[in-house]
Amino acid sequence: MAFQDLADAVDAGKRHRDRLIAVYIGILAVILAVAGVGGGNATKDATARNIEAANTWAFFQAKNIRRHEIRLMISEFEVLLATQPGLPEAARAMIDERIAKLRADEARYTSEPETGEGTKELSARAKELEKQRDLAMSKDPYFDYGQAMLQIAIVLASVAIITGGSALLFLSGLLSALGTVLTLNGFFLFYHVPYIG
Template identity: 55%
Template sequence: MAWEELGRDADRENSRTRDRLVGVYIGILAVVLAICSLGGSNAEQDATQQNIAASNIWAFFQAKNARRQALRLHADEFDVMLKTTPAMPDDVRKSIEAKIADYKEQDKKLTSDTTGGEGLDELFNKGKALEAQRDESLKRGPYFDYGQALLQIAIVLASVAIISGGNLLLFLSFILGALGTAATVGGFTLAFPLPFAG
């Protein structure tokens, strides 16, 4: 009878030790899930902010381009006026030529402004860079989505394994937990392509 009691006590102690280890494992999964959730939230916010910034840059680009086109049209009109009116008084001709030169100088500055960084060329490059950053942030989203789903399922399976005492559910939980952790790391690093992500 004493041997049976010792055996039952040993089984209970082994079960408690196993349950404690599974509890620690669930805690680790919960921490990774929290990090994954934070990464997904940050990726979404970054994509939104970069999209807004890119939209602002493109709106500014369009306004400057419209201004440049208007200046070009005015310069062309004055140029046609000079060519079609050869008997124009010299002071009027000089005034028109000065206006054409001024329009062409403004056109040049609107096209490229390396000092202010707000020429059309510079704005185009800024807009494209912001779009590239936005696209990279959008690529991170599916990694975090899959990571969160896998980690949540792994936590549920490990919790059920504590109650049922089954090792198959715990094994499945380990596999899903590892995949969820890998997806989380992939979301931060983009070190590997995500299968089935469009």
């Protein structure tokens, strides 16, 4: 009878331990899901900011080409005025008026704060988008490594249920802590780990 009570107590202890490990595995699965979402969002953000930056640089280039064309036209009109001193006063006035309008257009292509579509504003916007892209790209590897650590921790904890081994459970705990820290770092970038992000 005493032996049976002892065996029942051992079985109850093992069942209790296994339940706690199962809850631990469930918590790890939730953290793993959060890491997966964070990594997916970081990848999407990096891709979206890269596309926006490329589009902004393309718009910048189109404006810059147009600005360069205007500068060439101004230059041509100035050469015309310098090389044709005998132009009638009315023609000179028309050319001067055209040069003034072209200079105004050039200034607008250079900087247009009201619309944010001057080359100066477009360049600043594209550089900001590139910073956001780079930030998202630097976050992504932390999620990847965090997910790997959490997946290994789940496997080790599952094996610990079967084998009853405490060493595997301890190793699982270490890896889960590391995976959780890496996941949190993916969200907040508390620190930079060389060769990761």
